[in-house]
Amino acid sequence: MSTTVKAKTAPVLNSLGFAKPPAETRVVVAMSGGVDSSVVAAMLAEEGYDVIGVTLQLYDHGAALAKKGACCAGIDIHDARHVAESIGFPHYVLDYENIFQDAVIEEFADSYLGGATPVPCIRCNERVKFKDLLETARDLGADCMATGHYIQRTVGQVGPELHRAADPARDQSYFLFSTTAEQLNYLRFPLGHLKTKHETRALARKYGLEVADKPDSQDICFVPDGNYASVIEKLRPGAAEPGEIVHADGRALGQHDGVIHYTIGQRRGLGIGGLSDPLYVVKLDVDAKQVVVGPKEMLATRTVPVREINWLGDEPFMSRMEWHMGVKIRSTRPPREAIIRPISETEAEVELLTPEEGVSPGQACVFYSSDSSRVFGGGWIWRG
CATH class of the missing domain: 2.40.30.10 (Translation factors)
Known part of the structure; x- marks a missing residue:
């Protein structure tokens, strides 16, 4: 008597990696209001996924309306909502102002006052978007959360791996290094394989999105004009204490209006003209209130x-x-x-x-x- 053993076939996975139809796969899309996340939402909706869009209000909505060149501002919330309405999927705006203030802005101020050069966009991904927002996605019953970041997630022999984007010019891996293995298991990055930003904008036009030609955000969202020092002074009144600009060899070269106005490697705007050789900021001594300068080799x-x-x-x-x-x-x-x-x-x-x-x-x-x-x-x- 012979028996026939049927070979097990691997389950067919959808484009997000789940063994079920797209219509039965719920995905929360983190929508900033820009072209990238809008294309992600439109793409997944077209593929038949159960899409829910979520946009974060990270700082005062009234003040944000007037800010340009930054993500998560008032106009961006409007744009994200309009994209969801035009395509026909639910969209929610979550007030994360207090969370963002505590987890990102306060540390940004303290770091600058300590003579450091913080990168708040990384902390925002780590402590807000990929922590609190990710938990919200789970609460909404989502199988995963998708974002418009340019980075790739692949499944290796041990589990999900993080890889640089196909387009080196758009790669955002530097800002996502703190994504944990557990978070990576839940996250999806549908744009990471695209070769150029032109492809993203072409997709936006294909889906009829009004944000297809919207400019990319350039600045830190709560510092839209790039003036870090003014933000610190507002957050920590009186923190910009004057002091000396000194050479690494001990010579006093001038005065400054606060260490927060300087960064390591800075050459321009030191206010110590008349010297024969160019000098650079090589150290910020917060305790001594000194900006230390020296030659480039330092x-x-x-x-x-x-x-x-x-x-x-x-x-x-x-x-x-x-x-x-x-x-x-x-x-x-x-x-x-x-x-x-x-x-x-x-x-x-x-x-x-x-x-x-x-x-x-x-x-x-x-x-x-x-x-x-x-x-x-x-x-x-x-x-x-």
């Missing part, structure tokens, strides 16, 4: 201390004494070869094989594979 840094590390590797971070990878300490610079030496699960010393200029506490240090597009997480630079 900006070169080889050793970078990193903490609050989020590790996205398949092996435990501490399983090796050294990791040879690429690291990026500025969003606009390419990864540089480095050796990462773990100190604990969340701390490491990073040795740059080629010195980097302008390394400052408060910036992110993001880890990249040396031979692929994979992102292995990263951490925060915590002292110069």
Whole structure:
């Protein structure tokens, strides 16, 4: 007597990775009101998914209406709502003003006052969008949450992996390094595979979206004019205390109106003209109220201390004494070869094989594979 064994066939997955029809797959789309997230919502709705759009109000709605060039402002809330109405899916606006104030703006102010150069967009993704908003998506019964970020999520042998976007010019991996493995399991990034922003805008026109030609946001949302110091002075009145501008060799060169007006690596606007050689800000001594300047070669840094590390590797971070990878300490610079030496699960010393200029506490240090597009997480630079 013979028996026939039927081979098991793998379940057919939809485009979001679920073994069920799109109509039975609920996805919350984080809609900023810009073209990217609007295209994501329209694309998924066209594919038949059960789409719910959610937009965050991150600061005073009345004040936000007048701000241009920033995300999550009043006009953006209007645009997101209009996209949802035109396509026909539910849309909610959530007031996250207090959460955003506590989790992002207050730390931004304190970091600047401490002489650091913070990156609030990373903290917003980490503490608001991929934390509180993600939990809201779960509460709404969503199978996943999708965003318009330019980054790729692939499923590897161990689980979901984070990879750089196909378009290097649009890649946002630097700002998403703190996405945890658990969050990555729930998140989807439908635009990460696109080669150019022109493709995104072409899709927007295909779906008939009025935001198809809307300009990209350029500034930090609560600093739309780029004047960080004025925001700090409003948040911390009297914080901009005057002091001395001193040379690294100890010479007093002039006066300043507050350390918050300066950043590491700054050359212009120092107010100490008449010197033969160009000088750069090489250190901010908050306690002494001093802006320390020196020649460009003093900006070169080889050793970078990193903490609050989020590790996205398949092996435990501490399983090796050294990791040879690429690291990026500025969003606009390419990864540089480095050796990462773990100190604990969340701390490491990073040795740059080629010195980097302008390394400052408060910036992110993001880890990249040396031979692929994979992102292995990263951490925060915590002292110069």
